[in-house]
Amino acid sequence: MAAAEHKHPNYMAIFWYLAILTVVEIAVIYMPLPKVTIGVLLCALALGKAALVAMYFMHLRFETRTLGMVAVTPLAIATLLVFLLLPDGFAVAKRTVGVKAAVGAPAKH
Amino acid sequence: MSPSASVHSAIEPAESPLTPESWGKLGMWIFLAGDAVGFGVLLASYGGMRMTSADWPSPYAVLGINLTAAMTFLLICSSVTMVKALEWLGKGDRAKCRIFLFFTALGGAIFVSCQAYEWSKLIHEGLHINGNPWGASLFGTSFFLVTGFHGLHVTGGVIYLLSIIRYVTNRPSPAASYNAVEITGLYWHFVDLVWIMVFTFMYLI
Numbered sequence: 001m002a003a004a005e006h007k008h009p010n011y012m013a014i015f016w017y018l019a020i021l022t023v024v025e026i027a028v029i030y031m032p033l034p035k036v037t038i039g040v041l042l043c044a045l046a047l048g049k050a051a052l053v054a055m056y057f058m059h060l061r062f063e064t065r066t067l068g069m070v071a072v073t074p075l076a077i078a079t080l081l082v083f084l085l086l087p088d089g090f091a092v093a094k095r096t097v098g099v100k101a102a103v104g105a106p107a108k109h
Numbered sequence: 110m111s112p113s114a115s116v117h118s119a120i121e122p123a124e125s126p127l128t129p130e131s132w133g134k135l136g137m138w139i140f141l142a143g144d145a146v147g148f149g150v151l152l153a154s155y156g157g158m159r160m161t162s163a164d165w166p167s168p169y170a171v172l173g174i175n176l177t178a179a180m181t182f183l184l185i186c187s188s189v190t191m192v193k194a195l196e197w198l199g200k201g202d203r204a205k206c207r208i209f210l211f212f213t214a215l216g217g218a219i220f221v222s223c224q225a226y227e228w229s230k231l232i233h234e235g236l237h238i239n240g241n242p243w244g245a246s247l248f249g250t251s252f253f254l255v256t257g258f259h260g261l262h263v264t265g266g267v268i269y270l271l272s273i274i275r276y277v278t279n280r281p282s283p284a285a286s287y288n289a290v291e292i293t294g295l296y297w298h299f300v301d302l303v304w305i306m307v308f309t310f311m312y313l314i
Contacts, residue, residue, distance in 0.1 A: 011193065015188075022185070029174075042314050070138045070139055073142050090160075
C-alpha cells in the first residue's frame with residue numbers, strides 16, 4: 001500500500017527545510033522592501049512552515065480525509081475572522097493616519 | 110495509523126477509514142482544532158488591535174529576535190526528536206524511543222526556561238501588562254497573553270511527554286503504546302506549529 005510505504009517521510013529533509021525557511025524569514029525583515037511586501041512574504045513563509053509541520057510531522061499527508069477536514073476547519077474559521085476584522089482595521093487606520101504622523105514626529109527630534 | 114490498521118484498510122478499502130484505533134487520534138485532532146481556533150482568535154485580535162493603534166511599537170526592535178530565533182530552532186529540533194521517538198518505537202526499540210522522548214521533553218523545558226528569562230528581561234526593561242515605554246499599552250498585554258498561552262501549552266506538553274515515557278515503559282509491548290505516542294506527537298507538533306505563527310506575527314511582522 002502506497003500510504004504505508006510513505007509512513008515515515010525523510011524527517012531530516014523537513015527539518016532542514018524548516019531551518020532554512022526560518023533563516024529566510026529573519027533575512028526578509030532586514031530587506032529594503034515596502035512594509036506590506038515584507039508582511040505578505042512573512043505570512044506566506046509562516047504558512048509554508050506550518051503546512052510542512054502538519055503534512056509531514058503530523059502525518060496529515062498520509063491520513064484519511066476525515067482528519068484532514070478536522071484540521072482544515074480552524075483554518076477556514078481563522079480566514080473568515082481576518083476578513084471580518086480587516087474592514088474595521090482599514091477604516092480606523094485611515095482615520096488615524098494624521099494621529100500616527102503626529103505621534104511619529106516628536107520621536108525624530 | 111499503526112501497521113495493523115494499514116493492513117486492515119488494505120484488505121477492506123471500501124470500509125470507513127476511521128478504525129477504532131484511530132479514534133484517539135481523531136479526538137486529539139478535534140481538540141487541536143478547537144485549540145487552533147483559540148490561538149487564531151488571539152492572533153487575529155492582536156492584528157486588529159495593532160492595525161487600529163496609532164503608536165504600536167516595532168516588535169522586533171523592542172523585543173529582540175536573537176533569543177526567540179534560537180527558541181524557534183530549538184522547537185523544530187524537538188519536533189524532530191519526537192518523530193524519531195515514534196520511528197524507533199515502530200521498529201520495536203523502546204529504549205531509544207524513551208531517550209528521544211526525553212530529549213523532546215528536555216527541548217520543551219529549555220524553551221520554557223528561555224521564555225522565563227526573556228519575560229524577566231523585558232519586564233526589567235519596562236514592558237508590563239498594563240503599559241510600556243515604547244507606545245500602545247496593549248502591546249505588552251497582547252505579548253504576555255499570547256506568549257504566555259503558548260508557554261502554558263509547552264509546559265503542559267513537557268508534563269504530557271514525561272508521563273508518556275512512563276506509559277511506554279509500563280506497556281506489555283512496544284506496539285501497545287505506538288498509538289498513544291503518535292497522539293502525543295500530534296500535540297507536540299501542534300505546539301511547534303503554533304510557535305511558528307506566534308514567532309512570525311508577534312516578533313517579525
